[in-house]
Amino acid sequence: MNKTRSATAAFAFIMTCAIAATGCSNAGTEGMDATPVPSPRPSEDAKTAGSPSNPMPIVKDGSVTLTVAMPDNPYAAASLTQNLPVWQEIEKVTGVKIKWEVVPNSQFTTAIQTRLAARTNLPDIIFTRFDLGKYGEDGLLLQLDDLLKKYGENAAAVFKEKPLLPALLKTPDGNTYRLAGARDEEVAAGPYGWLLRKDWLDKLGLKEPETVDDWYSVLKAFKEKDPNGNGKADEIPMTNYDGTAQLYYWGNAWGLHLRTSDGFYPDKNGKIQYEWLDPRAKEMVVFLNKLVKEGLLDMEFAVNNKDQATSKIIRSLSGAVLGWQESNPLWINKLKEAGEANAQWVMTKPPAGPNNYKGHIETTWLANGNAAITKDSKYPDIALRWLDYVIYSMENSKRSTLGVEGKTYTMKDGKPVFTDFVLHNPDGLGPVEAVRSIGAWQLNSLVMKKEYVSMLKLTDETLAERAKLVEPYIVPVVEFAAPTNEESSRLNRKLTDITTYKDEMVAKFILGQEPIDKWDSFTKRIRDIGIDDVLAVRQAQYDRLMAGKAK
16 A cells, blocks of 8 residues: 555656646746737627627747647547647637646646745646636636636626526635636436446346435346346446545435535525534435445445446446446447347436435536636736636637537537437547547536536437436536635635545445444534534535525
């Protein structure tokens, strides 16, 4: 284990150095003397006087290069540094060239935080998944409100449609240092939840599970009745990844919100509760411990990453998993390539709990990632206009979701239709992987439109039917305004300790390393650390966000 940790740390250090070096090499003179194309004044017929304007192109083609740091393509075979077709199109429209500074997603946070801590050689633009607010207050990021008022034409339209979004982006003192797209429609378009091998169910004469008790029976049958048909007791009924945290989704069956909302959720009176203190959380943990004791869950869940879980799925070892429905086509393709002609993965309804609760699936957070312009950018106006187009324009929302017309889709009767490159990819890629191979569906901020996301994620009748099946079970995730400095201090002291202790103890309860009769002492310890103080901060954040939305 020590060797593994050392290797991981070494790799992180190497990649951090690599991205830092890239930053130095990009600090040259390319485009330094370029003059932006003047922005034509919009006609009064088209716009209200004084409204933001952002016509394309932003600059003469190739006259300005922006350095952009973000996690590299999730489809690792096609790095963003390869000048992929989607980004070629963006360059054509905006006139702005892109110099990529990327490392794999797993290394990106460490790498970019190291550069921010050094305060030098920063890229023009950063796309991240972690909160950038404190870096704005520290002077490392530009304040964007004035630039948005001048150029944020596309952002203004999105903010009008989604008034909660600008409220989420502001710091407590009312400044905007970061931008974000919107992904609130993603779950409805292509849900996250309980996936299983329907062909295994059919082979064993079983119905799709509807309750947690049904799931127990199905997983037990997967373990004992050789559904993969190889004559070996090698089935892992349900695989997992992302550590213990992924198992928290099972709380949805008890009416809890333990994973996406982290256990903090408003009751019917708008009062934030910490649901790990609810007796139903104990019931969920007892259920998961039962699955572990009987060998129905992947015992490597604490160390599995997504690729390792996928390997078990496509080797026909595992028959259930929690994940995005969009993974099903890839898994089915790979299983069929391996000779399993009848393989079928499907999304099921979320399990109902023993307390007659029907189950639910939470949406993702409204804000989709973070994007910021750093203090080192020599082109702040151009960078803001580029972000306004890339994140908020509907033209680019379509491109960045569906890909490039003629390659991944064609237009028929005024509507996009996917080509065989997506629907029947020659390399066996699923639709998401196919569009990612040319640069779409990346980890940058983007306004996701349901019509486009649905087209990408619901590419056959089964996928569409299953998304419709689970739609009535979708509930909103809870959102919080950015904390003040004083609130951050209180949260950092106590919430980190509570979360660390909670995760450690819940893992031990699930694995049977701690007896469940210690649950009361577990919840008492959470109270002793200071959950009431954390709840007071969360309540203030929640109330402040609701007030900001109303404004």
